[in-house]
Amino acid sequence: MNQEQTPLLQAVTDLIETDPAYFKVPGHRLDKGLCPRWTDRVGTGIFAYDVTETPLTDDLHSPEGAIREAQRLLSALYGADQSFFLVNGSTCGNEAMILSAAFEGGRIMIARNAHKSAMMGLILSGAEPVYVMPEVAADWAVQGAVTPEAVRKGFEEYPDCRALFLVSPSYYGICSDLEAIAEICHAHDALLLVDEAHGGHVYFHDGLPMGALEAGADVCVQSMHKVTGALTQSAVLHIRHHGVREAALNRIAQDLQLVQSTSPSYLLMISLDCARYELAANGRQMMEKALRLAEYARERIGRIAGFSCMEGDRTDRTRLVISARGIGLTGYALEEMLLERYAVHTELSDHENVLAIVTYANEIRDMDRLIGACADISEKCGGQQALRAAVERNRYPAFPQIPQQVMTPRKAYFSEMKTIRWQEAAGQIAGQMIAPYPPGIPVVCPGERISQEVWDYIERFRTDGRHIHGAGHDGSLDWVKVILADGV
Numbered sequence: 168m169n170q171e172q173t174p175l176l177q178a179v180t181d182l183i184e185t186d187p188a189y190f191k192v193p194g195h196r197l198d199k200g201l202c203p204r205w206t207d208r209v210g211t212g213i214f215a216y217d218v219t220e221t222p223l224t225d226d227l228h229s230p231e232g233a234i235r236e237a238q239r240l241l242s243a244l245y246g247a248d249q250s251f252f253l254v255n256g257s258t259c260g261n262e263a264m265i266l267s268a269a270f271e272g273g274r275i276m277i278a279r280n281a282h283k284s285a286m287m288g289l290i291l292s293g294a295e296p297v298y299v300m301p302e303v304a305a306d307w308a309v310q311g312a313v314t315p316e317a318v319r320k321g322f323e324e325y326p327d328c329r330a331l332f333l334v335s336p337s338y339y340g341i342c343s344d345l346e347a348i349a350e351i352c353h354a355h356d357a358l359l360l361v362d363e364a365h366g367g368h369v370y371f372h373d374g375l376p377m378g379a380l381e382a383g384a385d386v387c388v389q390s391m392h393k394v395t396g397a398l399t400q401s402a403v404l405h406i407r408h409h410g411v412r413e414a415a416l417n418r419i420a421q422d423l424q425l426v427q428s429t430s431p432s433y434l435l436m437i438s439l440d441c442a443r444y445e446l447a448a449n450g451r452q453m454m455e456k457a458l459r460l461a462e463y464a465r466e467r468i469g470r471i472a473g474f475s476c477m478e479g480d481r482t483d484r485t486r487l488v489i490s491a492r493g494i495g496l497t498g499y500a501l502e503e504m505l506l507e508r509y510a511v512h513t514e515l516s517d518h519e520n521v522l523a524i525v526t527y528a529n530e531i532r533d534m535d536r537l538i539g540a541c542a543d544i545s546e547k548c549g550g551q552q553a554l555r556a557a558v559e560r561n562r563y564p565a566f567p568q569i570p571q572q573v574m575t576p577r578k579a580y581f582s583e584m585k586t587i588r589w590q591e592a593a594g595q596i597a598g599q600m601i602a603p604y605p606p607g608i609p610v611v612c613p614g615e616r617i618s619q620e621v622w623d624y625i626e627r628f629r630t631d632g633r634h635i636h637g638a639g640h641d642g643s644l645d646w647v648k649v650i651l652a653d654g655v
């Protein structure tokens with residue numbers, strides 16, 4: 168296919184050039200009705216592209232024209248059999264994958280480091296999750312790959328699982344051996360569903376890990392907004408058939424309709440069309456640049472006293488996982504300093520590390536700002552033995568073991584609940600998920616008994632004032648919803 172084309176961009180441009188008298192939604196009339204306080208700052212050009220379904224611009228939910236063409240170009244680029252534009256992020260893609268794969272009465276295997284959107288998919292679908300624990304990269308205290316051995320064991324115990332859902336690359340860029348895992352899944356007539364939210368770019372350079380579709384995944388979703396040039400919320404879902412559970416794959420278009428707006432943003436969809444075009448034209452050079460910038464910083468930060476950068480096989484080397492434990496700083500403290508003193512914005516932090524995402528759109532001066540800030544921090548905070556000892560003493564506990572699942576997330580979600588004090592929550596069945604954010608990985612899911620280990624783990628985040636999804640409206644976790652009728 169001719170990847171030079173941008174069919175959706177062209178269709179909307181053609182519409183604008185007809186100088187239409189416009190009586191459709193959206194009401195701002197192709198740019199004229201927007202708040203001048205905003206348009207005076209940013210201009211109006213782009214807003215003319217904020218249109219809706221017309222015979223020229225096609226319909227995401229039943230594409231026959233420009234959107235269908237744009238999606239076909241996307242499939243061709245990634246080697247998929249079918250691809251879909253998503254306007255509600257990988258969130259809705261994960262929900263649709265799970266909805267299609269297993270529902271009430273069915274089982275699905277899920278990596279325990281799955282993003283909260285997987286849990287939302289389980290609530291929608293009613294499937295029973297069985298969990299597989301990822302390995303922990305011990306020196307960095309981050310969850311990493313799911314091993315083929317763990318997957319094999321999972322199927323031995325639960326041979327009726329309809330699919331395996333896992334995240335690869337993880338937020339920290341750690342990838343699983345998807346080729347081996349795909350083989351195991353397919354041998355059990357189960358689908359491999361990959362949340363590749365952080366991996367839409369890996370297909371374009373040999374120095375990056377293998378993409379999920381190349382490795383044999385049946386379905387994957389990619390947040391194109393995270394690391395390629397699409398706008399926030401723009402994501403895609405790809406299907407590649409391997410003769411496994413075709414009926415489930417054929418449901419996905421329908422399930423996407425449950426979780427996507429009927430007024431999808433053309434700005435988002437055009438950004439996907441254009442991001443695809445750029446990747447097709449320049450993907451290798453773009454990723455070469457990102458890798459070069461990341462290596463430049465990794466090497467220099469690694470030489471700063473008290474700092475280190477994560478290394479490892481099967482990792483996305485455009486992710487910089489930085490630790491300043493050697494000078495007694497937690498990841499949280501380092502992130503705060505970088506932001507407040509140097510206006511260096513990193514993606515997230517945990518107790519040990521800070522994560523910086525490097526893309527082709529960064530410049531050498533961004534890297535120098537990051538390196539310079541780390542060097543300055545090292546100079547100012549170095550040599551403080553007491554701080555170092557305190558960080559070691561106060562390390563966060565390991566991610567807890569999987570608690571007892573008393574009922575499915577869906578059953579729990581729709582059960583009668585009561586709100587109790589967090590202090591009394593240990594031993595109760597959770598009515599809600601609780602997930603430190605980012606990264607948004609639930610520590611406890613609805614329907615699970617809150618073990619003492621889980622309680623202690625979350626309590627540490629609570630007392631340290633960390634941002635938690637599942638906390639009350641005021642951001643505190645003083646109260647929590649639990650299932651009313653325990654003993655079910």
Ligand SMILES: Cc1ncc(COP(=O)(O)O)c(C=O)c1O
Pocket residue numbers: 255256257258259261282284334337338362364365390400402606607
């Ligand atoms: C692993 C993972 N999956 C899915 C998502 C959701 O992606 P989106 O923000 O595109 O909805 C995120 C968001 O950070 C994520 O980290």
